[in-house]
Amino acid sequence: MCSIIGYRGDVSASKILVSGLRRMEYRGYDSVGVATFSDSQIRVKKGVGRVDQVNNRSNLQTLPGNIGIGHTRWATHGRVNETNAHPHMSSSGEIAIVHNGIIDNYKELKEILQGRKYFFKSETDSEIIANLLQYHYDITKDIKRSMIKTVRELKGDYSFVAIFADGTLAAARFHEPLIIGVGKKGFFISSDVLGFIEHTDEAIYPDNGEVVIINFGGIELFDFAGNPVMHHLTKISKEFADVYKGEYAHFTLKEIFEQPNSILRAGDNSRTEIEAFVSAIRDSRQIYITGSGTSYNAALVAKHLFLKYGKKKIDAIISSEVRFYPDYFDNQSTLIALSQSGESADVMEAVKIAKDSGAQILSIINTMTSSLAQISSISVGLNCGPEIGVAATKSFTSQLSIIYKIADMVCDKSIEFDLKKISTAMSKVLESSSRIQKTARVLKHASDIYIIGRGIHYPIALEAALKLKELTYIHAEGLPGGELKHGPLALMDSNSFVIVINPNDSTFNDTLTSAREIKARGAKIIGISDIESDVYDHWIEIPSINESAYPFLEIVPIQLLAYYAALENETDPDYPRNLAKSVTVK
Ligand code: F6R
Numbered sequence: 001m002c003s004i005i006g007y008r009g010d011v012s013a014s015k016i017l018v019s020g021l022r023r024m025e026y027r028g029y030d031s032v033g034v035a036t037f038s039d040s041q042i043r044v045k046k047g048v049g050r051v052d053q054v055n056n057r058s059n060l061q062t063l064p065g066n067i068g069i070g071h072t073r074w075a076t077h078g079r080v081n082e083t084n085a086h087p088h089m090s091s092s093g094e095i096a097i098v099h100n101g102i103i104d105n106y107k108e109l110k111e112i113l114q115g116r117k118y119f120f121k122s123e124t125d126s127e128i129i130a131n132l133l134q135y136h137y138d139i140t141k142d143i144k145r146s147m148i149k150t151v152r153e154l155k156g157d158y159s160f161v162a163i164f165a166d167g168t169l170a171a172a173r174f175h176e177p178l179i180i181g182v183g184k185k186g187f188f189i190s191s192d193v194l195g196f197i198e199h200t201d202e203a204i205y206p207d208n209g210e211v212v213i214i215n216f217g218g219i220e221l222f223d224f225a226g227n228p229v230m231h232h233l234t235k236i237s238k239e240f241a242d243v244y245k246g247e248y249a250h251f252t253l254k255e256i257f258e259q260p261n262s263i264l265r266a267g268d269n270s271r272t273e274i275e276a277f278v279s280a281i282r283d284s285r286q287i288y289i290t291g292s293g294t295s296y297n298a299a300l301v302a303k304h305l306f307l308k309y310g311k312k313k314i315d316a317i318i319s320s321e322v323r324f325y326p327d328y329f330d331n332q333s334t335l336i337a338l339s340q341s342g343e344s345a346d347v348m349e350a351v352k353i354a355k356d357s358g359a360q361i362l363s364i365i366n367t368m369t370s371s372l373a374q375i376s377s378i379s380v381g382l383n384c385g386p387e388i389g390v391a392a393t394k395s396f397t398s399q400l401s402i403i404y405k406i407a408d409m410v411c412d413k414s415i416e417f418d419l420k421k422i423s424t425a426m427s428k429v430l431e432s433s434s435r436i437q438k439t440a441r442v443l444k445h446a447s448d449i450y451i452i453g454r455g456i457h458y459p460i461a462l463e464a465a466l467k468l469k470e471l472t473y474i475h476a477e478g479l480p481g482g483e484l485k486h487g488p489l490a491l492m493d494s495n496s497f498v499i500v501i502n503p504n505d506s507t508f509n510d511t512l513t514s515a516r517e518i519k520a521r522g523a524k525i526i527g528i529s530d531i532e533s534d535v536y537d538h539w540i541e542i543p544s545i546n547e548s549a550y551p552f553l554e555i556v557p558i559q560l561l562a563y564y565a566a567l568e569n570e571t572d573p574d575y576p577r578n579l580a581k582s583v584t585v586k
Helices: 013-023 051-058 106-115 127-140 143-153 251-257 259-265 268-283 293-310 319-324 345-356 371-375 394-410 419-431 433-441 457-472 481-486 508-519 547-568
Strands: 003-009 031-038 041-048 067-073 095-103 156-164 169-174 179-183 186-190 202-204 210-215 218-223 286-291 314-318 333-339 360-365 378-381 448-453 475-480 497-501 524-529 538-541
Touching: 003 013, 003 095, 003 156, 003 169, 003 210, 013 031, 013 051, 013 067, 013 186, 031 051, 031 095, 031 156, 041 051, 041 095, 067 095, 067 156, 095 127, 106 127, 127 143, 127 156, 143 169, 143 210, 143 218, 169 186, 186 210, 251 259, 251 547, 259 394, 259 419, 268 333, 268 360, 268 378, 268 394, 286 293, 286 319, 286 345, 293 314, 293 333, 293 394, 293 457, 293 547, 314 319, 319 345, 333 345, 345 360, 345 371, 360 371, 360 394, 394 419, 394 547, 419 547, 433 538, 433 547, 448 457, 448 481, 448 508, 457 475, 457 497, 457 547, 475 481, 481 508, 497 508, 497 547, 508 524, 524 547
Parallel strands: 286 314, 286 333, 333 360, 360 378, 448 475, 448 497, 497 524, 524 538
Antiparallel strands: 003 067, 003 186, 031 041, 031 067, 095 156, 156 169, 169 210, 179 186, 179 202, 210 218
């Protein structure tokens, strides 16, 4: 949710911190701050807004010193204002911290520390870390001991970096990401390799429950009991260098256009895992599939495929709902978890509940170093490269790619899909982007958009609605075509827009009938189909392909429609308001 970063090295810290934060802004972007150490003093600058806005206003980059920490926030505790922005200082000003995650017991700790005359300025849970560290440091005068005492008292999920008044950086990781970059010009501590990728491609991945101290003597890692731990240096894969927008106006557009290639790469690094995945599914008595948001919509596609082609029942459960059904799983069941980030708190909670009941955990993930990968018995990688746009695009079609491969191997009937053909057809859809841009103009003043699809196109309608909501802030709702007459038809009038997902397959005639019913109520219809019809006010043509492959083709024009409609409405497609890419809070 938030991003944290730290640097200690030979060059000016603030510039490095600001550029790292800019790259990690996708994780949270309502406020920003940096603290550096020089001349025995910690100085902080922070403010509300995006990294560039705050930097232009407050010159974060001019803070002096070669040691520092930084943060971008996605508010959980306390309003979006300058006081609540990180870094937070201890009351004596000798320690500053940046934090990602949630401290569950901050209220109790705050009362205790207030009783000991430590004072607080913000409404955040995070500030407790600064004062708790300060309290233990005041007693022990030892950074390692104060870190260990602090992490033992904190309850919740967190990673944080602290800067002490002697220039030492200290960090801890507990169920939130933390990576150390080891470069020629110094050490970096970050929530994501994107925070330091332009400086080094060598990293250390601390395990959960570990502490890092970086000072003039170098780097030291130990567990929460204080025992030293060793880690190998890992070479970061080259794909992470691909984090520039290039010729594209936005990351979202770039990522939409990457799809003809990224669907082909999905699962490429995981051939053995795919085979193991398939036999685990074959051997399971009961299979469940889970995810949040877009990943859940991909899970619904899996459910349809297994039912249609394998007569195999998979139960799809929204991750955040799992906690209300704790007896779902047993030691004969398998839970497949889908997640781009591999860090979504709701998905992790669902997986932990299933694992505690003895279920086997399989996962499909983009970030193979994530917490979800660590907890799974088998993980297959999306391999689509970093997805920076907050709204998921290429990760969705890569999830489909892997789901189709696996379903094809498990199901009795062949799904008959050819990824190469799909990729070529996707490129054709992308070639018509300027026509889609024109169609997007009609959505400029829309207040409600409905998307209908039947069968396997219903999850695509849900995904379409999610994209339109996130990117345009227009109310959008995905519906199964057959359900209109059971209620939603009451909403249709001349102000409504309806996107009809209607490829030439077994759903075609029924969906066309639904479109006519809607049209009769005066709504405007955008048809996504390989066959033109007089019922469409606007027709977005997709190439004809075999029945099972249409979902790949129909989501792409809707991603583009949402992107261009966002531009019409002057919203930022890469960073929709109130959202964050990696939702690590429940
Ligand atoms: C939608 C979107 C979110 C994510 C959801 C799960 O465009 O990006 O709905 O799909 O937060 O994220 P992951 O897949 O990282 O678990």
